[in-house]
Amino acid sequence: MQIVTYNINGIKARIETLLTWLKEASPDVVAVQEIKSVDEGFPRERVEELGYRVETHGQKGFNGVAILSKLPLEDVTRGLPGDDTDEQARWIEATVIGDKQAVRLCGLYLPNGNPAPGPKYDYKLAWMARMEAHAKSLLAQEMPLVMAGDYNIIPQDEDATRPEVWHKDALALPTSREAFRRIVNLGFTEAFRSLTRGGGHYSFWDYQAGAWQKNDGIRIDHFLLSPEAADLLVECRIEKDARAKDKPSDHVPVWLTLDA
């Protein structure tokens, strides 16, 4: 089973890019972030024509997540538990029925949190505390579990070309990294890092200031695997080339292959 996480930065602006990529790459499942659309505004038929089921959790203008899948989906849920007043669409879950194994997939768009300190940073930390609590309950089910998405966390300095410019940023502050590690340390495996050491691996390059041309990037799109999912881990790779194509997102797809 191939699962991709891909922050597309707006479905209206990215639909042709997404369709071209789906046709060529043909992943089994895609966790999509930043659709920036309500559910009714998502061009679902155009994706369904390529053989994908489409489950969205959108809102007007910002955020919004989705799961696209050629494999059957069951038990789809929307929203991160823990705060009924939270109106931001950043979490969707489904069970993917693989040929050998069912996998619980969480697609997430973790808050950016800038500027820090401030209310947006407080929201980020509160959201991560809710995610930690929810992750703990999901782990207790002792099944293959994948939490895929845009974490808006640069886990270590080696995950940025210029770590020094991020040190006071919500993506890299010690408090942010600690909150990320608290989740990982519940018993998850960070898929990419478990297979690939060292720096120079990025999933985001800003549109501004020639960041792509300078390879001025950061690695913020991640997969966390439960022990049962880590047992199935085959490969995790970053599709860097996508950033050089026509009308790209500022993020590239990150691929996970499981023996499931």
Next chain:
DNA sequence: ATGGCACAATACTTGTGA
């Protein structure tokens, strides 16, 4: 101390992102 860029909204500018 901030620019640079891209996207969405009901807009001719502003908020948001990372």
